[in-house]
Amino acid sequence: MTQFLQPSSVGLMCVAIVAAVALTGVTAFAWDRRGGWLLLRAAGPLLSCALLTLGAFIGINLITSLFQTWPEVWGYLR
């Protein structure tokens, strides 16, 4: 797995936070639209919350150096 995808990647943290904020924005701005946009009402906040959690997790991991790889994270959460 490339360094970009590791749990201590600054790049992945930035992408996750920017994506979360962008998705929140799209969800808020498209809330009154009909059709397929309705899916955003349910999925948008959940997905952006998950992305923001990922960003926060990587941020904390960058400070604490607890995990280097995702298998270490899964092992801890197991």
Add this chain to the structure above:
Amino acid sequence: MTPNSLSLQIVILAATAGLIALSIVRWNRFRHRRIGRFGALLAVQVLLIASGVVAINRSGDYYTTWPGIVGSTAGLNPQVIVDRQTAARRSVDPVRSAADTWQTTPAERAVDESDAHRSKVEAVTIRGASTGYSLPAEVYLPGSYQANDTRRFPLLQLQPGYPGNERSWTAYLNLQSALDTMIADGAMPAVVAVMPQQNPIRGRDSECVNADPKVHPGSLADTYLSHDVPQYIRSHLRVGRTRQDLIVGGYSTGGYCAANLALRHPTVYGGAMVLSGYFRTIVDDTTGPLFTDQSEVDANAPIMTIRRRHPSLAFFLSASRDNREDLQQLARFQQQVPPTDQLEVLTTATGGHSSVAWKVHSRAGFAWFAKILAR
């Protein structure tokens, strides 16, 4: 209101609930509807995550002060509350002889201090002769290591907590700059430090023990750490050859590892530096089953093995007074340390179970190592 307080948890939960309620009520009535919705959604998400972070922090009393969150060690107020040396130490120690006494000449000390900031941290792979494991490690070489190609150095073996890895001491506790500064200041002689990976099965907490092969094949962490690592370091680097030149230390799970390894192998290690440690193996979902019978459990419980007859060891124990669990563990073990062992106990007023405390505790531990080397 501290970061681990119930009041903070309640405030954040109340704010989250209030904001969710306000958002529902105002959803179609924001003056700038889209921007209002955007702000409300984002704020609720941030508060939900903050609530989770505070709950995790409260569960272990990790960070207990606000300055601590940004890494400040102000207000920790470290105090040595026990400093017990054994006058009879050398006479009761069958391993140490007069020739083993560690000595650095004034010239060597001068080079230590002047070259301190030329230190290096190298990533290596340690292949275990007994276990066959090839696991990563980091090695700290003091600046004066290159100055004299015959001189040997004392060795610190440092274990991380769990979760943690071979980089934790350097990345999390700034080991290199801490040792450089202490050596440059003359607070300790130059030392080599090795930080080995302690979990042979990646992602699984080994607790640094040899798991029963019937329940956990392929996890001989104890043999790897107490035999393979010292042997590898001694055959590849110029470090001391006696147990008095080798101290094992660690924080949290690494602290338990240090106490357990030193007591199980008192002919390998001269002592243990136990920072916020515990003294019975923690077997849980992160370790999986480790032992099959009570004798294995007892043999890996420093709180019990400390009572057994053993060559004199030196212990440095530390905890933060605002982490009740760590303090109780320390107090129980401290009571069991026999008078034939050296003991120094340090506590800090705050710091919790976190890097903030361990930065301060480990510096005191390194100074303690310098003291026992000089004796």
